[in-house]
Amino acid sequence: MTIDWNHFTPWTSLIGGVLLGLSAALFILLNGRVLGISGIVGGLLAPRAGDTGWRVSFVLGLLAAPLAYALFATPVVPRIDAGWGLLVLAGLLVGVGTRYGSGCTSGHGVCGLSRLSPRSLVATLSFMGAGFAVVYLVRHLLA
Amino acid sequence: MNRIVEFAMGLLFGIGLILSGMTDPGKVIGFLDLLGAWDPSLALVMGGAIAVGTVAFAVARQRSTSFLGGVMHLPQPGRIDRQLVLGSLVFGVGWGLAGFCPGPALVSLGSGEPKAAVFVVSMLAGMWIFDWASKTRPSLQTEGAR
Numbered sequence: 001m002t003i004d005w006n007h008f009t010p011w012t013s014l015i016g017g018v019l020l021g022l023s024a025a026l027f028i029l030l031n032g033r034v035l036g037i038s039g040i041v042g043g044l045l046a047p048r049a050g051d052t053g054w055r056v057s058f059v060l061g062l063l064a065a066p067l068a069y070a071l072f073a074t075p076v077v078p079r080i081d082a083g084w085g086l087l088v089l090a091g092l093l094v095g096v097g098t099r100y101g102s103g104c105t106s107g108h109g110v111c112g113l114s115r116l117s118p119r120s121l122v123a124t125l126s127f128m129g130a131g132f133a134v135v136y137l138v139r140h141l142l143a
Numbered sequence: 144m145n146r147i148v149e150f151a152m153g154l155l156f157g158i159g160l161i162l163s164g165m166t167d168p169g170k171v172i173g174f175l176d177l178l179g180a181w182d183p184s185l186a187l188v189m190g191g192a193i194a195v196g197t198v199a200f201a202v203a204r205q206r207s208t209s210f211l212g213g214v215m216h217l218p219q220p221g222r223i224d225r226q227l228v229l230g231s232l233v234f235g236v237g238w239g240l241a242g243f244c245p246g247p248a249l250v251s252l253g254s255g256e257p258k259a260a261v262f263v264v265s266m267l268a269g270m271w272i273f274d275w276a277s278k279t280r281p282s283l284q285t286e287g288a289r
Contacts, residue, residue, distance in 0.1 A: 004180035007173055009164060013184040016163020017191025023156035024192065025199030030148055032209030033216050035156065037245040042270050057146045061153020062246065063253030068154055069161045076161060078251060079169025080258045082241040091262040093237025094244060095269020099277075101230025102285050105244045106156075108231070109189060114196025115204075115217070122223050123231040128175075130235025135175040138240070 024110050034115075036107020037062075038098035101127070145211060157250045163188040166250050168242025175239050226285045 024035040031054065044055050066075060082090060098104045101123055103112065108127075112120020164170040164184055173182030206215050221227075238244050243251070243262045251259035277283035 001178055001181050004173055004182040007170065007180075007182045007184070009184050010187055013163050013187035014191045016159045016161075016165070017188035018195055019159030019162060020156060020188065021192035021195025021199075023152050023159060024196050026148075026155075027152050028203045028209075028215075028217075029199055030209055030211050031145065031152070032203075032211075032213045034218065035152070037249070038270075041245060041249075041267070042274070045267065045271050045274060053146060054149045057149035058153040059249060061150040061155075062157040062249045063153075064150075065154050065157020065161060065250050066254035069158050073162075075254065076164065076167055078167040078256065080242070080256070081172075082168070082258070084258075084261060087241050087243075087258055087261045088265045090237040090241035090243065091248075091265025092269040092272075093233055093240070094248075094262075095237075095266040095271075096273045097230050097232070097234030097237055097269075098245060098266075099230070099270050099273040100283065100285060101227055101232075101234055103231075104234060104246070105238075106246050110192045110196055111200070113189075114193050115200045116197075117218075117220070119221050119223055119227055123227055126228050126231035127235030127238060130232045131175040131239035132177050134236050134239030135172055136178055139176055139179055 020106075020110055021114070024106070024114065028111070034107060034111045036103050036111055038104040039102070039107055042099055097127075145213070148211070156246065157253070159192075160247050160250050163191075166247040166254075168247075171242040171244075171247075172239070175242075226283070230285070 027033055027035040040055050040058055044052060069075065103120065103123055108120040108123040113124060160166050165188060170182060170184060174185035203215060203217065209215055241262060243259065245266060248259050248262045248266065252263050
């Protein structure tokens with residue numbers, strides 16, 4: 001293991017993280033809801049009356065973020081190495097897994113750990129572990 | 144009024160994701176590549192988020208209503224069960240394969256990235272498939288927060 005100093009961005013990571021925490025903080029304190037994106041989106045798949053407006057508004061905010069960001073900074077060019085087939089597979093796994101596991105990096109990772117939830121700790125360790133394992137497999141065993 | 148607040152929260156969260164580099168799968172996989180050239184950034188992102196979040200949830204825990212007068216929807220403490228672990232492992236595999244999770248994928252979709260679009264559609268399909276399958280299979284049913 002070597003530190004990737006070329007890509008490590010300590011300050012923008014911290015500041016960005018604080019913005020994430022701030023959003024989650026305002027979401028629970030103002031809206032009374034956990035900022036768990038797989039849950040917010042999942043709830044739109046089986047819409048219930050009176051329960052969709054807030055979800056749609058939040059998702060629209062996410063979708064509009066790149067536009068807002070571009071107003072004050074140069075957009076980041078993402079490095080997406082996955083091909084189309086892998087993207088489909090990955091998407092399916094994330095879709096199934098987040099529903100089955102009741103959360104994702106925002107729900108369990110940010111909010112769950114902030115709530116000191118043992119369930120979320122187990123979930124986070126599990127998806128992190130799986131992520132580490134898969135990347136190891138792909139980059140160091142199969143490459 | 145609330146709709147505007149919710150939109151603003153999505154906007155703020157999305158901006159946080161972009162600024163922190165989380166919408167760049169390369170950066171996420173760089174963190175997951177422990178044994179390679181390791182980029183610790185994601186750990187700092189989580190750290191910064193949780194530092195702020197912990198304070199907020201400590202306050203929220205004491206309340207039954209939100210500050211705007213709505214219900215405080217905090218999940219009940221639940222069991223650590225097989226669904227939680229298995230589901231999280233499956234999610235983690237998908238996350239490691241493409242470097243996308245739900246939030247960043249949606250933000251990236253908003254920027255017009257076609258690969259994010261493919262991922263999001265597949266993710267929605269996966270969610271829908273799971274919900275459909277779990278209707279008739281008690282073993283898949285979870286306490287999942289809504």
